[in-house]
Amino acid sequence: MANNYPIVQQTRRTFFLRTLAIAGILSLAQAGNIQAGTLQGKIIYHGPLPDKEEIVVKKDSETCGKTREVEPIILAQNKGVQDVIVSVEMEGQDSPAKDSGQPKTIVNKGCRFLTRVGTATVKQTLTIQNLDPILHNTHVRTSTRAFINVVLLPEAMGVKKALRKPGPMTVKCNKHPFMKGFIHVFSHPYHTVTDSTGHFMILNLPEGTHTLSFWHETLGTLQQTVTLPQKDGTILTIEFPAP
Template identity: 30%
Template sequence: MMKALLGLILILPQAATPTFTVGGTVQFKGDIPKAKANKRVMEDPACAECHPEAPPQENLVVDPAGGVKWAFVYVKAGLEGRAFPVPAAPVAIDQKGCTYSPHVVGARTGQGVSFRNSDKMLHNVHPIPFVNKEFNFGQPGGAVEERKFPQAEVPIKVICNVHPWMACFVCVVDHPFFAVTDAAGRFEIKGLPAGTYTLGVWHEELKFPDQVIVVKADQQVRF
């Protein structure tokens, strides 16, 4: 069974700053899996023209040091009853080379999510939520359309029925305290007030238990 570990460190603020930054890494435990090519992309002639060779699969991306990319790290509990302004700018998702990019994004409830088709061929955008309302629309090359997800839901899978290998994930929460890990498995959640929180981690292939973290000025946190 594939396993991974979540490592955290609390970065303390300056004295005048009443909020904190929680950062760390999501680390794979065990033999590092080899990257696999997404050969299905090359089976479609129009899509194959976009790539000199088959692009890598993105469902499990682990760097040589064990850092796990595309993990969504977020505060799962501890912020109840608090309200935070929703960003006016939308979260951007592109369809390019018959793949969705980025593979994982975080968005706020009620925030716009902009879907762009940078390819010449037709795609369609089809989220499959369990809490929010499902929608499905065709999108010709060059088109942009914005939608919103009014309820928190982690994750929402988005597919393309024209090209069935295409998928990305939108993780919707009702606060700004979340991050997606980078290529080295690193994340950073800024502006978190002092308190006790439950931290959740979602990944497409790996499972993580929720973890309780205590955020305060005189303590570091490691998992």
């Protein structure tokens, strides 16, 4: 019986090592799935560009500048469109999986909203800050009602409020009407906004066929079906038609 003891130990050790190995394989497989579930794309536009609007700033121009240029479409040299909200259509998913990594903070800085166009997930907290030396009010509205309309003192660290319902919201400063922004709240984490070159990436998307929605404040809405996993290095290219 005395000799059996080391054998038992060895068996336990082997079992432990095998368990570790299986867990490792599983996690690798999962990592593989995550890789396969990554959706990469680019939004482009070749149509005519609307004229830029130049607004004369009548008050607080020492902070806001004397004029403000508003670009209806911000286009990169490679024809990529900035600030397109990209999301996956997912009906009936009310429980968010986890944070998608997009910013949920609206910062008033230089009389601009940073981030001007953003996405968020239900149950996350929206923080509104003012880093300017002047007063701002941040007026966030859903399609039917005020989500919050609050005045922020200069360099105020901010107000926080939980996002409860999915849907698009507009962001305005009534004191500086040229300040406008958008935030779209989703009930799932599969959403993002295109960067300055028009590129986007959504991580951890389940395999299968999905309908993607693309929304731009001037160009409108597009939809496209995509099947995951994509081949390695595939970048989906979506072109907005001219309005």
